[in-house]
Amino acid sequence: MRFSITDAVKHLIIINVVMFVGKLTLGDGHLFDELFTMYFPTNDLFKPWQVITHMFMHGSPAHLLFNMFALWMFGTPVEERLGTAKFLFIYFSAGFGALLFQLGYYYFDYYSAMQTLGNLNMSTSLLHEIMNINAIDGDMIRGEILQEKMIPLLNDANFSTSISAAQFSALFDLNVLNLSAMVGASGCIMGIMAAFGMMNPNAKLMMIFLPIPVKAKYFIPGLIILDIISAFTGQSFFSPSNTAYMAHVGGAVLGFIVMWYWKKSDKDKYRWN
Template identity: 30%
Template sequence: MFIRTESFSQYIRQYPVVSTLIALNVVIYLLSLLPFIGDPIRNFGVGSNYMIAQGEYWRLVTPMFLHAGIMHLLFNMFSLFIFGPELEKVAGKARFLTVYFLAGIFGDIATFFVYDSSYLHVGASGAIFGIFGAFGALVYYTKKMLPQLRQIILPIIVLSVVMTFIGPNINAAAHIAGLVVGFLIGLSIFHPKRIISWRKPKLKVVQKR
């Protein structure tokens, strides 16, 4: 399920939302390395609790597109590359974006309330954890029908949460909030009644002459 076998062009064509998000993160990271414009980009977008308290609310969104280093970027984009396509496929583009952005935003909101005003943060990990949470909701509804999904997703979620609390310089508030928000949205997206409504055949109205 999470083994990517598509060619580059197939991947972009089949998963345009995930592909666009990865491209945006990579391009913004590369721009942030350039002289003269790199510092303004980072200063404008970094998640600063102090500046958010001063009314710069865009900083609840922009940190999702900034990363602290190449390994930070690669880890998050690899996770998005592997796990994002399946969620985009089963949930649809709009629902995927809802999970991704709301998980990331609420992760940044949680960061604002949990940490002090000097706290600075960047990274898409809150949104990535939202993807894990949405899959957790899918597992909740399909644990008997899709045991393979459960065997894959639950260890990943557990391991990710454990690493959140034992790794250095990790924004635990964003991770946990993103996971919870993704799960809650997933409960709505993948509710059996809603799934049935997606699959109902559309009736064609034929006008009689």
Template identity: 30%
Template sequence: MRNNMAYDSFGSAMKRGFMRMPLIIRSIILVNAVVFILQAIGGNTLNSWLIQNLGYDPAFPTFLSQPWRLITYMFLHGSFFHVLFNMLWLWWMGNTVEQTIGPRSFAVVYFSAGILGALFQSALALAFGYNLVIGASGAVTGILVAFAMLFPNAPIMLFLFPPIPARFFVAGWVALDILFIGNGDNVARLVHIGGALAGYLCIKAYKNGNDLSMPIRYFEYLFGKHKPKTGSKPKNKNMHIVSDAEIIEETEQSAIDAILEKISKEGYDALTKEEKKKLFELSKKD
């Protein structure tokens, strides 16, 4: 009886921990885990079929005639450690990023990094080869760059190393990819570099006041999640409520901008408990 209770307690703790992850990170990790299990238990035949039909082929015109590969390749991995470390980096760095910019914006950064990374591979494939690409590394690299831009002074703790500011750690990460391009180690370094570029451009746009969530909101509108109300109706006499909401939204944006500015200058750990709570609450409203 005690063993069953301990097992249930552990299972419940795991479930609670997983459900507390931000929405998009939780979803990405779940899909990657399910796909990798299929790769592992399906044998060589299924694994080869998945890679050959869903992996990214940078050759022309395959990437144009089979555009789904721009997305599906991110969910395939070559080994347990390949998927494990990609998901660990995504969870470690991406957790704060998603809480800061919101789930829709986070999804745009992640998939933009994966897609631009793949296209970058295609653009330079003639010089570096047309190898089939699988893995979430390009998308994850974009998230690493996003984290470094949002929290440049956040300390990165590595075993046997002193704390390294995020901006230096991620810059070194990308520099290694550039340094080892074409060395034949079977790592899609061009995809990493393209992903890093996408992460940089997205967060640059975010800091300039652009709404990164617009592509997601557009698709939600297309699929009817937020249909506009039809039919004419008299002007609402309480329309001033809309103006009040806009004022509140602007005030909240100013508050989060001030917090992000403090993080940029002093690091995440410099925030007070109240500021961390405020940052988390505001980021969930995307």
């Protein structure tokens, strides 16, 4: 089988690899993460450009490898069919859709926690400081560390109101949300996969860990359903537990919407078939 790769796919892969090398080699491995990872907007490390740059960041070699393989496998036929401009439009539209879905999911938890804190009368600045406490121990965020680091902040602010267990739990949830970060091209690639599936509904696809051929029109919706289940239950099927599942869903939805519009539009310039 002849190996082929289209121009936009090739350049996207190069950019992703260069960003990963930079992440590993510059600033003791922290510089690129602090600058280009997408942080929750309340985090002190959040910068506006992260809404784009996080799409080119990856957490591990395996994360990069699987995403770039999927980008090549699905992106090449989509770009060949649609052309570079439309391919890139879907790619970045899906990336922004992924971000919106994941942030919307996070903000639902954010506002739920804020409602619990409604009667605490804590100043915005004090709450911001607590949310930005680094309570990480290894790979875990620990409540006892948060509590220990909160006490000096509360004392400095002369905050004497008693904090209930439910309110501390809400503060902990806000701290976790604030430290959450998004990286990866997965949302973009899910949009490309949705486009591929609409153009090739009967193409046979297989997962590496489940080598059973399934038609694209069943395979891709199946992946999306599993991501939705994982997002709301915490049960991970084929992805790491820290996967931004709703980002996958958002990317696929935006990819589907764009392709559906192009297919159904009466204007020939928007059609892809």
